[in-house]
Amino acid sequence: MKSTGFYHCDTCNNLAVLISTGKALLHCCNEPMEQLSAKETGSGQEEHVPVLSVSNNRLKVAIGAVEHPMTQEHYIQWIALQEGNHMESVRLRPGDKPEAEFSYHPFDEQQELFVGENDEIVPNCEGNPCNFVLTEQPAARSVVYAYCNQHGLWKAEI
Numbered sequence: 695m696k697s698t699g700f701y702h703c704d705t706c707n708n709l710a711v712l713i714s715t716g717k718a719l720l721h722c723c724n725e726p727m728e729q730l731s732a733k734e735t736g737s738g739q740e741e742h743v744p745v746l747s748v749s750n751n752r753l754k755v756a757i758g759a760v761e762h763p764m765t766q767e768h769y770i771q772w773i774a775l776q777e778g779n780h781m782e783s784v785r786l787r788p789g790d791k792p793e794a795e796f797s798y799h800p801f802d803e804q805q806e807l808f809v810g811e812n813d814e815i816v817p818n819c820e821g822n823p824c825n826f827v828l829t830e831q832p833a834a835r836s837v838v839y840a841y842c843n844q845h846g847l848w849k850a851e852i
């Protein structure tokens with residue numbers, strides 16, 4: 695079964711992001727691509743799980759609590775932020791710091807709905823007296839992914 699996510703080719707190391715699903719399986723090198731499952735815990739988590747901090751609408755990401763190596767043989771290839779229906783990624787090279795920074799506006803997609811006495815949604819408070827309850831919809835979940843060329847896909851949720 696195919697679903698949106700990250701897909702890897704074990705033969706050539708191609709990595710694909712499936713944004714929208716169709717009927718066919720993704721193939722590479724004449725084989726079906728493997729859907730990656732992001733880890734949050736387990737062996738190696740100290741060096742791989744993204745560590746997140748938010749300040750002034752900036753999301754700072756460091757990989758991991760113990761800084762991940764960035765050698766030619768073993769490094770974090772990219773870090774990505776998925777925020778609702780938006781995805782942004784930063785590619786890294788050996789020698790770079792295993793870090794990234796993103797613009798972060800977790801409440802942009804939050805909707806303020808005004809709900810009247812009969813649970814109808816009213817566009818604003820035009821009546822007098824104003825008789826509504828403000829309901830805040832939860833913000834979309836944000837996920838930060840990091841991909842290690844040796845240890846695969848890791849994630850942390852905000």
Ligand SMILES: [Fe+2]
Pocket residue numbers: 741742762768769842843844845
């Ligand atoms: Fe690693």
